[in-house]
Structures are given as structure tokens and as C-alpha cells.
Amino acid sequence: MILLYHLVFPDDTPTDAWNAGGILRLSAFERQLSWLNRRFPIISLDDYIENLSKDQSNKNKYSAITFDDGYRNVIDLVSPFLIKQRFPATFFVTTSHLEDECLLWFVYINALCSDGPYSLLEVAGDTLPLDHPKNRKKTYQTLINMARQSGDPKGFVLELSRCYPLPDGVKNMYEGPTRDQFLAFRNSNLLTLGGHTHSHPYLDQISMADQAFEIRQNKAILEELTQKSVGYFAYTGGIYTGITINVVKQAGFEAALAVRPKDLGDNNLFELPRTDIYSPSMIKFGLKVRGGAGLIEKIVRRKQ
Ligand SMILES: [Zn+2]
Known part of the structure; x- marks a missing residue:
């Protein structure tokens, strides 16, 4: 499975803090990944997708780690652990802040x-x-x-x-990555970048031409900064249409990541599912990763 994280907070974040999607502290994040790696070895997105192309059942054997949106503080916070443990991860980042210095x-x-x-x-x-x-x-x-x-x-x-x-x-x-952080990805084979549009629009609300601009501009800036090709794209907010899939393919991406696939296209490499993690709970994490969360929801619904 491919895991999707957003924000990770330092361990001294107050317990009564609230943040969209919950507070996941660094120590809980580290616990989750160590647990995961013992059961479903964490491999790079490149290797994960290659394995999947050979045999679909490989999605139940390995895991890959992704982050969406790219917060500069999150990259600084989680990178030392990922590097120390040799856990590969892909950060899907936007780029408009490099021009306007605004938060998304x-x-x-x-x-x-x-x-x-x-x-x-x-x-x-x-x-x-x-x-x-x-x-x-x-x-x-x-x-x-x-x-x-x-x-x-x-x-x-x-x-x-x-x-x-x-x-x-x-x-x-809450700011996005600095130019220096982007440049640091040049030298890392473990931590890589993926496309996530220039300014994070809802892709189903804008024209095909605007989707193409958002997707291509982001890819071009990331490739210029890292001097590497950016092969994977993550749909913003997990929202996309059949037109979006075509625009992403035409922009030269090799695969695209959704959250809950809509099965719109004829190529499932452009609608790869991800398991989104917001909670620090190991019980919830174990259930989500093993696909048990949906099962429990069904049982609860049946009982009602
Ligand atoms: Zn996003």
C-alpha cells in the first residue's frame, strides 16, 4: 500500500492543540513507520510501481511513503528519521509560493x-x-x-x-519548501519530489487549459530546481476527472496517485490508491493498513 501523510508536528505540540485532520506528532509517526516496515517493507515509489506493474499482488507485500503539499517544517522534521532508517519517501509539492510567497x-x-x-x-x-x-x-x-x-x-x-x-x-x-530545501533534493536518492500542481486548485473546477498550466508549470519548476525528472503526480484533494488523467499523461508523468480511485481510465497506474493517515493511534493505523477499517465500518453499519 501507499501511505499518505500531510502534517507531522514536533513532540512538544500541546495535547489540546487542534489542527485540520488531527495532531500526529513525530514520535507517533516514527512508531507507525517502524511497525509498517517490519510487516510491509518500505520501498521507494519507483520500486513499488515497478513491482506493481509486474504483479498486482505486490501491493499487499510492500509499502511506499508519500507526503502531500510539502510544508517546509514537515520536511525538516521527518527527513532525519527517514534518512537514518533508510526509508524512501516522496513529497508531492506545490510551487506557487516561490513566486507569490503566499500560503496555499x-x-x-x-x-x-x-x-x-x-x-x-x-x-x-x-x-x-x-x-x-x-x-x-x-x-x-x-x-x-x-x-x-x-x-x-x-x-x-x-x-x-x-x-x-x-x-x-x-x-x-505553514510555509512551503524554501528554494534551498528544493535544491537539497538534487543530492538525495532516498527522498524525492512529485508533482502536485502549481497552486493546488480543485482540478474539476478549472478548464483543461488551466489544468495543463497548473500541472506542467509545477513539473517544470521542480525539474529545473532538482535537475531530475519528476515522474509521479498526486491529484490535489484526491479530486480529478477523465480530462485530468489525460492532461497528466500528456504532461509526461509515468503514474498518478489518487486517494480513492474512481476507475475512470483504462490504466490503473494513473489512479493508484493511497491510505491517508491523520491519527497517531496505532490501532487505527494497523486497521487502516491492513484494510480492516472498511470492514469494521461495514459491521457497525450492519448492527445499526
Ligand atoms: Zn494537497
């Missing part, structure tokens, strides 16, 4: 709701509270839904960020 639109919403200085927001006539972890979570989801429904998440967040700017200290916690 949904990352701004997360930063605002998780660590922003405001106790409430006034948005489109609604009052959205941020005074309690439960309200932070609810407001985060409301804003993500509003951004998606606006049809222009980037524009929606640009307006919002003019009314509710973030202090530098908060912004720093």
Missing part, C-alpha cells in the same frame, strides 16, 4: 483556524467562532466548503486574508 489557499484556512489570533470571523454575513477547538474545527470545515462552493478558492481566500491577515510567526509554521 486551504493552508491559510487551516493556519487561520488552528493558530490564528482571531476569536471570531465575519464572513459573508455569517459569524464564525474560533474560541474553542470544536468551533475551530467547525469553522475550518465551513470555510473549506465556502471556498469550494465559490468556484474560485484562491480568490475567496485572497479576500479573506485581506480582512484577517496572519502574523508572520503563524505564517512561518
Whole structure:
């Protein structure tokens, strides 16, 4: 299986902290990967995909590690462990911050709701509270839904960020990789980069030409910075259409990663499933990795 991580936090992160998707600390992350490697050896995405091409059942024997979005702090935090253990990993990263120095639109919403200085927001006539972890979570989801429904998440967040700017200290916690971090990937065969669009749009909301720009621009910048070819792409938010698959193929990618495949194309290398991990719980992790989570959900549903 291919695992998908997003944010990993330092071990001194407060226990009452809230963040989109939960708080996964470094020690829990390390525990999960060590457990995984003993049962399903962690191999590079290159080797994983090659094995899969030979025999589909190999997906149950090995694992590959991926991260989406590419936070500079996460890369700094997890890299020493991955390098020490010789665990290969692929970071699917966006690139627009190198030009505009802005947080990605949904990352701004997360930063605002998780660590922003405001106790409430006034948005489109609604009052959205941020005074309690439960309200932070609810407001985060409301804003993500509003951004998606606006049809222009980037524009929606640009307006919002003019009314509710973030202090530098908060912004720093969520920023994308620096140019130097990108350059460091030149020298690593263990840690590699993958494409994740230039500015993380919902690919089903933009034209084919705009999808092609987002996907190709990102690939070109990453290849220029690392002097390596970028062979794999991860669909932003796990969302894609049949047109997206064609655009990704035409941009020269060899495979693409989804979360839950829609089986739209004739080539499953462009809809590879991933198991997304947000929780520090080893029990949940074991169930998800072994595919038991879906089974338990079915049993619970049957009992209801
Ligand atoms: Zn993403």
C-alpha cells in the first residue's frame, strides 16, 4: 500500500492543540513507520510501481511513503528519521509560493483556524467562532466548503486574508519548501519530489487549459530546481476527472496517485490508491493498513 501523510508536528505540540485532520506528532509517526516496515517493507515509489506493474499482488507485500503539499517544517522534521532508517519517501509539492510567497489557499484556512489570533470571523454575513477547538474545527470545515462552493478558492481566500491577515510567526509554521530545501533534493536518492500542481486548485473546477498550466508549470519548476525528472503526480484533494488523467499523461508523468480511485481510465497506474493517515493511534493505523477499517465500518453499519 501507499501511505499518505500531510502534517507531522514536533513532540512538544500541546495535547489540546487542534489542527485540520488531527495532531500526529513525530514520535507517533516514527512508531507507525517502524511497525509498517517490519510487516510491509518500505520501498521507494519507483520500486513499488515497478513491482506493481509486474504483479498486482505486490501491493499487499510492500509499502511506499508519500507526503502531500510539502510544508517546509514537515520536511525538516521527518527527513532525519527517514534518512537514518533508510526509508524512501516522496513529497508531492506545490510551487506557487516561490513566486507569490503566499500560503496555499486551504493552508491559510487551516493556519487561520488552528493558530490564528482571531476569536471570531465575519464572513459573508455569517459569524464564525474560533474560541474553542470544536468551533475551530467547525469553522475550518465551513470555510473549506465556502471556498469550494465559490468556484474560485484562491480568490475567496485572497479576500479573506485581506480582512484577517496572519502574523508572520503563524505564517512561518505553514510555509512551503524554501528554494534551498528544493535544491537539497538534487543530492538525495532516498527522498524525492512529485508533482502536485502549481497552486493546488480543485482540478474539476478549472478548464483543461488551466489544468495543463497548473500541472506542467509545477513539473517544470521542480525539474529545473532538482535537475531530475519528476515522474509521479498526486491529484490535489484526491479530486480529478477523465480530462485530468489525460492532461497528466500528456504532461509526461509515468503514474498518478489518487486517494480513492474512481476507475475512470483504462490504466490503473494513473489512479493508484493511497491510505491517508491523520491519527497517531496505532490501532487505527494497523486497521487502516491492513484494510480492516472498511470492514469494521461495514459491521457497525450492519448492527445499526
Ligand atoms: Zn494537497
